[in-house]
Amino acid sequence: xxxxxxxxAFLLTITLSYIVRCWLSPFGDCRKCHGLGxxxxxxxxxxxxxxxxxxxxxxxxxxxxxxxxxYNRGARTYRAxxx
Numbered sequence: 001x002x003x004x005x006x007x008x009a010f011l012l013t014i015t016l017s018y019i020v021r022c023w024l025s026p027f028g029d030c031r032k033c034h035g036l037g038x039x040x041x042x043x044x045x046x047x048x049x050x051x052x053x054x055x056x057x058x059x060x061x062x063x064x065x066x067x068x069x070x071y072n073r074g075a076r077t078y079r080a081x082x083x
Contacts, residue, residue: 018067019067021065021067022065022067022068022071025065026064026065026068027062027063027064027065027068028062028063028064028065029061029062029063030054030056030057030060030061030062030063031056031063032054032055032056032057033054033056033057033061035061035062036054036061037053037054037057037059037060037061038050038051038052038053038054038059039051039052039054
């Protein structure tokens with residue numbers, strides 16, 4: 001196999017696996033709060049303390065994946081254009 005064919009097969013495998021991941025699990029952990037849904041502060045003794053809800057995920061701890069967001073946007077545009 002040539003290097004170009006190997007590279008394209010690798011990229012195709014990565015792309016298809018990400019599509020399957022977005023289909024099976026459209027929501028991932030929030031990158032800002034790490035899936036907790038709130039921020040964590042530590043008091044002087046080092047004990048963790050819950051603070052305000054995360055603004056990015058509204059306290060759910062989940063976010064929609066980029067690939068799923070693109071699919072939803074395309075499907076919404078397609079539905080709006082075929083009416």
